[in-house]
Amino acid sequence: MRLADADDRTTRARLRDAAIDVFARDGFDAPVRTIADAAGVSPGLVIHHFGSKANLRAECDAHVLRVTRETNERALENGYGAGTFGGFAALLDTVGANGPRVVYLIRSLQSGGEMVRELFEHLAVDGEATLRAGVAAGSIRPSIDETARARHLLAQSVGALLVDVVLHPPDDWSDAAAIVQGYVDRALLPGAELAVHGVMADDSLLQIVLDYRKDHHDDC
Structure with missing residues (x-):
């Protein structure tokens, strides 16, 4: 690969991150x-690399999705898969670095539209695999x-982020690092407790729901 090609790819990534x-x-x-x-460049250079703002956003979406997927994979490798969650503390230490990506997801949800639905569909599929x-x-x-x-957990997690920035503008x-860190500080303990212990003391509510679905022929 020529040096010019390498520089071109580096510039493209820098523009995407900006x-x-x-x-x-x-x-x-x-x-x-x-x-x-x-990014410290001309608008013409942005268009040269991406063709349009819509194409640039699509590449940002793809990058955010890819990094989120890689983060989930590392979580599995660092403890989730072993049943110890030993690597979770290390993930908490990277909250600030992940700030722009997480706030980008909040902005995506706020904006709505087909591109957002596609992004969150991919996130749901990745979340299920995890x-x-x-x-x-x-x-x-x-x-x-x-x-x-x-899908429910994705809706809960991203929805909670959106509610948090409304309640704590x-x-x-x-x-972005401070925005996400503030949310983590408020949600970490109740979120972990809910994930580990749940809310109900027995499974009676679940049985009522299962019976309801059966009686109403709900195939959801």
Whole structure:
């Protein structure tokens, strides 16, 4: 590969990362010029690499999805798969570094649209794969409906983030690390307790739901 090709790919990645930061900070109405200014280049160079703002956002989506997938895979490798969750503390130490990616997901949910639905569909599929791997390893309890559980947990986790920024509006959207760290500080303990112990003292509510589904021929 020629050096020019290597530089070109490095520039493209730098522009993508700058766009993720800007979209997280300003939302998806941010103009190309703002992204170019953040990357220290001309708007024309952004268009040269991506063709349009829509194409740039699609590449940002793909990158956020890929990094999220890799994070889940590392979680399995570092403890989830062994049933010890020994690597979870290390993941907590990277919360700040993951800030722009997480806030980007919040902005995506706020914006809506087909691109967002596709992104979250991919996240749901990846989340189900992660849960199934944990079930196979014995670290996660099996579900009556693994697909439904994965989608519900995704909705809960991302929805909780969205509610949190409404209840605790950031003073500075540019500080994605602080936004995510604040959420983790508030949600970590109740979230872990709920995941480990649940809420109900017995399974009577679950049985009522199962009977209801059976009686109403619910195939969901």
